[in-house]
Amino acid sequence: MQSLDAELEDARQLSVADLADAIESIGFECTRCGACCKADAEDDHTATVFPDEVRTLEESDRDADYDWRDVARPMPYGLSTGDDGLEGETFEWALQTDGCGDCTFYEEDESGTGACTAHDDRPLICRTYPFSIALAGTSQPMGEAVDSVALDAEHDAGDEGGVVRAHECDGLGRDISREDAETLARALKERAVRELEEAIAVRDEYAPADPDPGEIVVHDSEGAKRVDGTPLEESE
Structure with a gap:
């Protein structure tokens, strides 16, 4: 397996045109069903959000008084359950959820059509769903991979990192314009x-x-933080 540094160089060399070709061949159009924003039968909605994306979402609605905990929660993986709830150390942040386990920024109208209330500022993992790139160190979105396309150059070399994956989504298999495929491809490369x-x-x-006991520490790219996003060292 390549090191993360080598994988990063591979990601930086990805061709947007090749990614767009792969997306076009699979096809996609968002149906606004909301499945990617809602909890499934077993788990709450879990989508990785970077620290700078949390700060952007804090400011996404000037009429709302968001703080860090309104936007993000500690990634639950690796935490244990103590007397007062989850505790321990974890890595990275997930978008906050509501009482139903759905993304806190998701809402539905009377007809059941879904919408993101922070659509223009949504994180990269949301912008690129239902696609991912098979590289070590990258996040896989919710939903099983149901289709994949190998990028030509990497496929010839037998490189797993040259695979674009499509995850469970009702919008797969629908026509997508070249312009939209390229926009999605650029975001997919940026995310990787x-x-x-x-x-x-x-x-x-x-x-x-x-x-x-009873405390959570989150390790992200900026260091160790408390659940409110403040650096651990500032609270000691």
């Missing part, structure tokens, strides 16, 4: 690069925090 940059920064910044 950002996720690897974040993973490398987390690796380089990480130091065990040994939180007290």
Whole structure:
């Protein structure tokens, strides 16, 4: 397996045109069903959000008084359940959820059509759903991969990193314009690069925090943080 640094270089070399070709061949049009924004039968909605994306979402609605915890929650993976709820150390942030486990920014109209209330500022993982690129260190969105396309150059070399994956979504298989495919391809490449940059920064910044019982520490690319997004060192 390649190092994260080598994977990052591969991500930076990805061709937007090749990615767009792959997206076009699979096909996609959002049907606004909301499935990618809602909890499934077993788990709450979980979508990775970067620290700078949290801050952008904090300011996405000037009429709302959002703070960090309104936007993001600690990624639940790796946490244990103590007397007062989840505790321990985890890596990265997930978009906050409501009482039903759906994304806090998701709402439906009377007809059941879904909408994102922070659509213009939504994170990269939301902008690129239902697609991902098979690179070590990148996040896979909710939903099983149901289709994939190998990029020509990488496929010839037998490189798994040259695979574009499509995950469960009712919008797959629908016609997509070349312009929309290229827009999605650019965002998909940006996401792959950002996720690897974040993973490398987390690796380089990480130091065990040994939180007290009932506390959570989140390690992201900026260091260790409390659940309210403040640096751990500022609260000590």
